[in-house]
Amino acid sequence: MMDDKTPSSNNTPPMQELSDTLRPAVEQVRAAALPAEAMERAIDRGQRMGPPPPRRSRRWLVYGTATAIAAAILLSFGLWLEHKERSPEPVARYQSAAESSSEPMREAPWNDTKLARQETTITDGTVNTIFDSEDKLKVKASSSIHTRPSSLVIAGGDEKPRIQDAGGKPGQPGTGEAQANGPQADPSMMNAGLGYRSGGGGATPSRAELKSERVSVERELGRFSDGKGAGTGSGAGSGGMGMMGMNGGMMGMRGMAGGMVPSAAGRPAKQAADFGLPKDRPPQSGMESAETEKELLHKRELLEELKKVTRRQESVLNKTIIGQTDSSRLAKKQLQDVKDQIKVLESRISQLQSQADRKREKKQPQVWHRDRGRPTFARVYIGDGNSLELVSLHVSVIIEGPRARTVVDHIFRNPNDRQLEGTFEYPLPSGASPSYFAMFLGQTRETVPALFERRGENAPLPAEALARMTPEELVKHVDTTDWGRLQEGRIVSKEKALETYEEVVRGRIDPALLEYVGGNTFSGRVFPIPAKGYNRVILAYEELLPFAQEHMLYRFPLPNRKLKEMQFSLQAKAAECVQPTCSVTRGANATPLAEERGERGRVSAPGNITFSRTWKDTPPEGEVLFACTPAHPDVQTISGRQGDNGPRYVYARLRPSLKNVANGKPFASHAVFLLDTSLSEHPERFAVNVELLQKILETDRDIKHFNILTFNVGAAWLNAKGFFDNTAAGREKALKKLDGIVLEGATDISCALDKLIAPPFDLEAGKPLNVFLLSDGHITWGESDAAALVSRFEQQCRNPVRFYCYRTGLGEENSELFEALTRRGGGVFQCYGEAELEAAAKAHRSECMQVQRVRFVGGPQASDVLVSGRLAAVYPGGELVVAARFNGTGRTTVLLEGEFAGQKVVQEFPLEVRSDSELAPRAWAEVAVASLLGLHDSNFDALVTAYCQQFGIVSRVASFLVLENEADYKRFNLEEERGRTIAGDLGEFISDMWNQLGKRMPAAKAFERFLNQVDKRVNLLNGPESAHIKQLLAALTEEDYDLPAGSIRGGLVYQKNAAGYVEDRERDRRNVGVYLAEARRRAEADDVDGAVRVLSSIIEEYPSRGDALRLVGYRLLDLQQPAQAARLFSQVQKQRPFEPHSYRDFAHALEQSEHYGLAALNYEIILAGNWHNRFRQELKLVAQEEYAHMMQEAIRRRHTSSKLTNLFGERLEQMARPQPKSDLRVTISWNTDATDVDLWVIEPDGTKCFYQHNRTQSGGELSQDQTQGYGPERYQIAKAQPGVYTVLVHYFGVNPNLLGGETHVSVTVTRFAGTPQERSERHTVILKKHNQQVEVCKVKF
C-alpha cells in the first residue's frame, strides 16, 4: 500500500523524484564508473571462500592425520630439494656436506593440489608420491627418508641406487670405487635390477614394450661411458668424493642466478662453480682424451630418448596403478631411481662437454665474465621499469693497432600508441669512450624498412664497405624517407647540455642527450619516440684493447634475447695480428657453442681480415671474443691526421721488456685490504677480489699480518682488535667472516681512508703498510675528488703507505683514483682472467720501472707529448700509453728513461709516423682529455670541452646533445668553447699544472669559482641582492665551507638477516621500492646506519641522477641524517646549478646540521639569482621565510660566530616580512622535474584549500601553484580553527621519464610556526599514478 507522503508514483523514474539540490549529487554518485579490476578482485576473494567443507567421518580423520604427518615429512624433504633447485639467494653457501646436513628445515609453499594428491597414495604410514612435471620436482619419499639433505650414492654391482645421508658417512667399503665414479659409472650397471616389475594392476603390453625400449637406450648410453668411468676415482674415502660431485653439480646448476657473494673460505673450486668464473680444473683422467664432439652429441640424443621413454612409462604407471601394493610402490620407486640417474647422466654429459670445449679453447685467453643478470646491451627505458623492444642490432668493429672502434646500430620499436620520451642506456666495455651518437627519429609504421637503401642513382654499398666506414659516413647511406630525419649529436659542455635539453623538451622540440653517468654506463635521453614506430640509434665508441696472457682482446657482449636480426662484423689488419681467433663464447666457462661456431675468417680487403656472423630469429647470447697476438707486442702504434692538413697524431702502447726481479726487501710486513662491498661490486667483481686477496696472502710470504677493511658508505674492520696472522688458520678465519654477506650500498672511498688513518686497534706510527685496493674505485658517495681525497689522506696518515690497485676488465675502473693513490709508490696491475691471477698476486713484489722521462728522437718533430696516467711506474708485463703530435711523417724512436732495480735504464721503441689511421687523432685527444680531467680543476672545464668538441669525446664535462638545427646550437650558445684549445704545447702545460697538484684549493676559493661559473647563467653577483652574498663570503671562514662531518657505521649484512630483501632485489635491481621498503624496515628496527646503506644503493644503481639523489636526500633527512643528506644535495647542486631548488635542499640539510653559514649562503643565492621563469617568484618568498626562520634559530642557539650572528641580525632587520606566525604551515617539495604535484588541505569545516581555491574564509592560504617540478607549495593559516586539518597531495602532471615513474614528495608540517612552541614533522609520500591523491596526515587543533 502506498504511503500518502509518497510524492510520486512508483513508476516515476527515480531521478525525477529528486529535488535540484539532491539530483546533481546523486548523479555524481551514479556516474562513477565501477572499478572493474577491483570488482574482479573482490569476486575472486568471494569465490575463494569456497563451498563449506564436507563433514569428515572418523575414518577420514585417521587418514587425515596420517596425511598430515606424511605431508610434514614430504614437505621437509620436498623443501630441501626445492631449496637446492631454486637457490636464488645472492649469498654464497659454502658449507661442507656435513654443515649443510644440519641446516634447519624451512617453511615452504604447499598447495591444496599437492595435499590432495598425497591423500590418494597414502597407506599405513608409507608414502610414495611422484609429482608430475608441473611441480618441477620429482620427489620420491618413503617412511625411511631422512629429512635433511641427502645425496644419491650409486652403488656398484646390481645394487639399486639409494638415498644416503649427505653427512659424509663413508659408503660401503666394497663399493668405494664405484661411489667415487658416481656420475661416471656405467648406467647399464647402475640400472641393473631396474627391470620393470609389474605392479598391482599387472603388466600391460605397452609397459612391456616401453621397458624393452628403455633398456636398449640405456644399454646404448652405457656403451659410451662404460669403461671410461671404471678407471677413475679410487680409495675408501672416495664415497665422499662421489657426493661432492653431486653437490658440485647442483651448485653449478645454481650458477650465478642469485648473484651470490663468494665464499672466501678457501674453496676456490666451489667458488668457481658458484660464481661462474672460468676455472682450469685438472681434467679427469681417462675421460677427456676419448671424448669427441660427435660422441657427446650422440650421447645427448640417447639421453633425450631415455627421458622420453621414462616419461611415457611414468604416464602409463600413473594411469594403471590404482591403490597401493608393494609392487606398485616398487615400480614407482624404480622409475624415480631412473629419473635420478638421468639427472646424474645429464650433469656428467654437460661436464664432459665443458671439458671438451675447454680443451679446444685452450689457446684462447680466459677472461672474467660479467654477471649475466646485468644488461649487456643498449636499452631504452620508458618508465615503470619498461623498455622498448630491441628489434635488430648491427655491429661493425675495426681494429687498428691497440685500439678498436665499434659502431652499434640499434633499431628499437615503440609498441605503444603514444609518443614517448625514453632513456637510452648503454653499458660500455671497460675503457671505452663514445665517439659518435645519432638517431633517426623514425615514424609510425608497420614494418622495419631496409637499413641501407639505394639512394638516387647510387646502388646500396656492400656490407663490408659499410662496416669500414666512419659512423659519419655510414649515416649518409641511410634512406631518410624511410627512417626519418637524421639527428647527429654534438659535443657541448655537460651542464649546458643538460639545461638546454630540459629547456628544449619543455618547448616540445626534439632533442636528445647522451652523457656519462658514472661507472661504464653512458645514458642518453631520447625524445620523441614515435608511437608504433621504429627508432634508430647509432652509437660508436672507441677503446684501448686490453692485453692479457700475451693476447690482445676485443669483447662484445651479445644480447641475450631474440632479435629479428643481429649482425656482427669485425675487421683487423692481417699484418698486425698473428693467429687471430674470433668466437662466440657463452656461459660461465667461456665455452664456444658447437652450433654457433660458424665464424669465418677471410681476407676481405687487401690486408684485412674480417670475421662476421648473422643471427636471425635466434637469441645470440654470450659474447664475441676476438684475440690475437700483435705482430710487435712491445710497441703497437697508430698514426693519422685530422682532416687533410692537420698535424699527424701518434698513439702508441709500449710494453717495456722488464725482467721479473723480485723485490729483495719487502716494503711492509703488514697488509690491509680495502675490500669494496658496495652494490656495484655485485657479484662478479667481488668474486675476483676475494680470489685476489686469497692469492696475494698465499703468495706473498713476507706479509706476516693482515686485516680487511670492508667499505661501502661506511667502513668496518673485519677484525677490530688487531691484525690476523697470515697463516692458513688466520686466512680461513678472516675469510669465513665474508661468507654469505650481502653486497649493498654506495661507494665512499673517503670513509675507508678515514678508517685507515685511525684504526680502532694499536698501530705503531711509522709502521709501513701495504694497502691493496680491491674495488673499481668508482666513488658514488662522499668526497669524489680523487686528488683532494689522496692529498688529505697523505697529510693525515701516520704510516707510510703503498697502494696497489687492480684492473679486472669487469667494467670501467676509476683511473684517476688509481693514479692518485699510486702516485707515491705502489702500482696498478691487471688481472683480466684466471690465468693472470698468479702473476697479479705477485706483481706488487716485483721491481718496477719508475719512468722519469718520455721523449721522441729522430724523424719528424714531436710536440704535445702526453703519457697516459702520467709518469707512472711500469711493472714487468705492464704497459705505458704515449701520444704525441708530429709535423710530418717518417721514422722516429720513443725513448723511455727511468730507473729499474736501482739502475738507470733507457728503453727504445722505434716507430713510424704515417697518416693511415683514422683512430689516431681521437686516441691522442682521449689521453689529453683524461690528463686535463685528472687535474680536477673546474677552471679547465671549458678547455676540456674544447678538446672534446674538436675530437668528439664524451667525458665527465662534455655530453652529446642533439638539437633540431644549427640555429638552436647558436641560440643556446652551445659551442662557445669550440676551438679554444691550448695554443702552446699541451704536454708542457699539463706538466706545469701537475706540479701544483697536491696543493688542495681552499674551500672558500673553490666555492667562489663555482659562484663565478653560476653567475654567468643566473646573474648572481651583479644583481640587486648580490651585496648580501658578498657580505657572507667575506664573513665565512674556511671551516664554514666544510661539509658537516658524519660517518655511517660500517658493517656486514648477512643474507640470512635480509633474505626477503635480497630476493626482491635480485628480481629487479632497478626497483627503487625494494630499497625504500628495506630502509624503512631497518629504520623501524633502529638500524639507521643500515637504512642509510640500503638507501645509498639507489645512488649506486643510478649514479648522477638528480632525482635519485634528491629522493635519497629527502629520506636521509627523514632519518635525521642531515650530514649525509648535505653531501648528496651538494652533488645535486654541482650537477644542476641552474635550479634554485638545488640550493634550497642543500640549505635545508646544512641548517639541520647547524652549518648556518653555508646554509645562509645558499639561501642568499636563491634570493639573488635571476632564475628561469618556470621557477615562480613564490619560491623566493618561501625561501626567504625559511631563511629568516633559520637565522632566528641560529641567533637563538648561539651556534655561530659573533660576526655571523651580527650579520644575521642585520639581515633580519632588512627583511620586510621575515617570518609570519602561523598555527599551521605545510610545505611540500618533490624530487622530479617537469611534474606537477598539488597540495590540498581540507579544513575542519570541509573547505578544501587547493590551487583553484587558494584563500579560504577561515584564513588558510596556499602559495602559487608550481607546475614545472620540485615545488615548493605551501599552505599556512595564521589562526587555526578547532577541528581536524587533513593534508593531501595530488599528482596532477606526470613526467613519463621518471625513476620508475615515481615522484617522492617531502611534506613538512609545522605547528605554531614562528613561535616558541614551533614543532615540525616530516613525511615522505610516493606518488605513482597520474591523478593519484594521498592523504599525508591529519592535524588536530
Next chain:
Amino acid sequence: MTDWDRIVRDYGPLVFATAWRILGHVADTEDIVQEVFLQVHQLQRTHTVRHWPGLLRRLAACRALDRLRQRKNTVSLNGHALVDRDEGPEAAAVEHELAERLRRAIAQLPDREAAVFCLRYFDDLSYQDIAQALHIRTGAVASALHKARLKLETILLETVQEKT
C-alpha cells in the same frame, strides 16, 4: 563451477555495485563484498535462501552504510576519480566533493532511510524490490524515502550555506 562460485560470479557485481555507490572507495568496497559473502556463506549453511539478490542487496547496503558511518568524518582518498578523468582534475575534485558530501549526509540518516534511499536512487530499485530486499512494506519504503529526501536536502543546503 560449484554452486557457490556461481552465486558469487552472478551476484558479485550486484553486491559490489551497491557497496561501491554508497562508499565510493575501492578498498572499503572490496572489504564489504567480502564481509557480505562471508555472512551469506555462514547463513546458507543453516538457512535456505529463497531470493539471493534481495538478501545480498540488503546485506550490501546495510554493511556499506555501517562502514560509511564509521568513516563519516574522513575523506575518501583513493586513486579512483569518481568522474571521467578527461574532465580534468579540477572538475574531478569538485564532483568528488559533491558526491562525498552526499555520502556524509547519508551517513547521518537512520538505517532504514539510508538503505531505502541508496537502493532507490543509486541502484534504481522499484518500491517493491526495495520492500522485498529489506523485508518491509511498500508503504514503509515510500515513507522512509520521503523522510530521507527531506533530511538530505536540509543537510546539503546547510553545508553549502556554511561554505558560502
